[in-house]
Amino acid sequence: MIVIPCSMKTLAGIRAGYAEGLVGRAADVVLKEGRKLVLVPREMPLSTIHLENMLALSRMGVAMVPPMPAYYNHPETVDDITNHIVTRVLDQFGLDYHKARRWNGLRTAEQFAQEIE
Incomplete structure (x- = not known):
């Protein structure tokens, strides 16, 4: 519940x-x-x-x-923050949420450089 x-x-x-x-x-x-x-x-x-x-x-x-919103996934909208909270709640029941943005660790220097270009 x-x-x-x-x-x-x-x-x-x-x-x-x-x-x-x-x-x-x-x-x-x-x-x-x-x-x-x-x-x-x-x-x-x-x-x-x-x-x-x-x-x-x-x-x-x-x-x-x-x-509590997390900022490590760089939310851009209120919807992003809401989806993060919903994801954390559903995780308690082992349920997958299709809008979940999971933490994948820190970006490498190469990934960061590609994002800037």
């Missing part, structure tokens, strides 16, 4: 086992059954309480995937 975006209220409810709504209840069942749960927290900056809640959930086996 993926919760994206996940508010800190929802995250805290999942940690406490307080299933106020459908998302919280579904997450509770996922944890109870030992299935994969991925939370993509939306707030920042993070307070100590937020971090403690995320740590507790991580220790329960929940994958915390903050939507």
